[in-house]
Amino acid sequence: MNASTSLVENLDRGPLSKDEMAALVARDIPHGSYVNLGIGQPTLVADHLPEGSGVVLHTENGMLNMGPAAAPGQVDPDLTNAGKIPVTELPGAAYFHHADSFAMMRGGHLDICVLGAFQVSAAGDLANWHTGARGAIPAVGGAMDLAIGAKKVFVMMTLFAKDGSPKLVRECSYPLTGLGCVDRVYTDLATFCVGPEGATVLETFGIPYDVLAARLDVPLTPANGARILPPGSS
Amino acid sequence: MNASTSLVENLDRGPLSKDEMAALVARDIPHGSYVNLGIGQPTLVADHLPEGSGVVLHTENGMLNMGPAAAPGQVDPDLTNAGKIPVTELPGAAYFHHADSFAMMRGGHLDICVLGAFQVSAAGDLANWHTGARGAIPAVGGAMDLAIGAKKVFVMMTLFAKDGSPKLVRECSYPLTGLGCVDRVYTDLATFCVGPEGATVLETFGIPYDVLAARLDVPLTPANGARILPPGSS
Amino acid sequence: MTVQVCADADEAVAGIRDGSTVLVGGFGMAGMPVELIDALIRQGASELTVVSNNAGNGDTGLAALLAKGRVRRIVCSFPRQSDSWVFDQLYREGRIELEVVPQGTLAERMRAAGAGIGAFFSPTGVGTPLAEGKETREIRGRTYVLEYPIKGDVALIGAHRADRMGNLVYRKTARNFGPVMATAANTVVAQVREIVEVGAIDPEVVVTPSIYVDRVVQTGVPA
């Protein structure tokens, strides 16, 4: 799917589950891409990559061609992912040290990274490391390096926080992770392109475009200026 | 030998041959040092390191624990020194790429480098890459990185150029390689400490201190303010 | 200079002074030099600045060093973890200073120290609270923030194997910060699972050349 496709309103499905969102992301990863999946929800994307996708996974702690999580009998304390979870290696893997790993990230060599977020702005600003709450201990890890380094940054998140406030916003109120770095946002209710041109809605899930637009305090454009209901939608 | 030793005037030997100068340098390299020997004369120093010196040679093109030049039957085009001469590897060697090799140099990890020179100033400025002559093609190689990177920089050169002009000078007239980077100068007629305090004469060879001082247009100090003739000198 | 092959971890950490900056390798427990940290606790140096990716897990290793009150300041990318209760309490009580640094900037600042780079312009963190007060500059249309080297007095790292010259190899993702920290400290101490004879490590696969390593000690069981 790319931004020149017309908006599709899927009224027969949605809101999407985390796995359905992960499947959407996986669908949009081109064959043979080098991809970093952030800690948490983005990890699910790996389960939805088709056999033969040729996608090579990077982990910030120094590895390319990371395999799935280790089965109980396979656990090797020397082999973990960025979330410190034991993983496995695939044929064609490579290990390298932290400065090389982040040079790879900062230098723009990863095709895609997939991150979670607290907030994303219509311009593509990302806030995903710190709520700014008093007493909260800040911890950034590799998020800022990934956000500004990967060629494309995909965000996976629910569109609304538990308190009902939208997470796609005009301006992030939480401390930023990166400026104008997000390209695509995958949520339970819709997928968006964001960037200098503002937010474009690519697909909605279980919600018509107009209703979605009314619930968000962000200027929105339907993809390609047109709105299309898929065949069979009510 | 260190700078707190008194000046020694060796009137029974000198001017020194290149091999004798190399032997002097070798004598002053502490056990176990990591050393880079520049192209040309400094290469001779390797032949004068005693058995069991523990000295590890670095070559800028990406190797530690370089061995001697390759014998005719040992030549491997993938294994050369900085002068592109086929060499050998010793047990405990390591290979690394150019950015790592020069990070090692620039980062101050080499204990000593030994370089040739056109001119050295009393303050330790080095000119060894370019005569500044019209039409000469400049070529610097790794000289500037070595000059500012190694913990100690030793220079090996004749004290006078072919035209009779001194090469230990108040100010270099040739284009500089590095500012205040040279620590020790080994010549056919004398050895010197140079640096912010100016030039100190450590030893002379075949020439009395006073005669030497009169031939140089540089303020000199005899080491430790005292002059000692070794036993047996005339 | 020639590496010192130590009899035990206590010998390996001898002489670390109060107030030192100590780089501590590892990412979570992978590559964490646990025995060296335990020895550092016994050794007693205090008022330390610790540079490490995390701020300790559970009650052992770095967390134990923190719990003893030996660490004045920690520089890391990800202090807050599910099992970082020792750090969390010290921080909330104002008993430890924290400098949070993006992980790649942390690695690159140590690389800069090791590589003799005076400072570098990084795109990471621009426009975020972690760049506040830092010099920025636009270069070829992109904004960068100026970052300075982090140099250690001591680095404590875990590696897989050393030869008796001090050449090191690591294993899988336990490599992480070890090779970078080894370039960035005045005294580099490596705990390894086995020490082999000189010549037993292929020169093509050495990750940390001997020039960077001052002391090695064999701990635990060869894998």
Next chain:
Amino acid sequence: MTVQVCADADEAVAGIRDGSTVLVGGFGMAGMPVELIDALIRQGASELTVVSNNAGNGDTGLAALLAKGRVRRIVCSFPRQSDSWVFDQLYREGRIELEVVPQGTLAERMRAAGAGIGAFFSPTGVGTPLAEGKETREIRGRTYVLEYPIKGDVALIGAHRADRMGNLVYRKTARNFGPVMATAANTVVAQVREIVEVGAIDPEVVVTPSIYVDRVVQTGVPA
């Protein structure tokens, strides 16, 4: 993206445009991608900027490319050698531009391009003609000169062995500039002595991970 395993060197250099900046690996002949350079001569791209440690030796390889008049500008550390007569003549006739860069600065500027660093302060060359006109700054008592990245449109490198994903290993001092250049160009082309199946190279010993490599071609005889 997935590496392209090329049938021959001509396929490997296809599409290089006039005016490109081409990083050329090798230190003397060690690691020099001779077959790729020969193919580039046949391919015909001109007005090139070449970045390489030397400016060609004898009459083959880089020297042959220069002799054909395809190179407008060369960026290197050591152009003048006993057998650099092709370059020497072009330079003296004013038919080629030369930028001399200290060897370590050359490597580090390419590393910066590959690592996303906008610029860096280096102590190398301070006070010398090669720092003239460059910004300098004193940091913690030492003077540094500001250096900018060198990025290639294309890198042509020689390696020892590739797997079919594009992971590379080198051999001895032929490693030299290859791994750095592989990070610093939009299109990275490697000539190797042999191509092996995926999984045949130990992940611990990969020097250039596949992510950096766009095209590989087997040339010459496996060693």
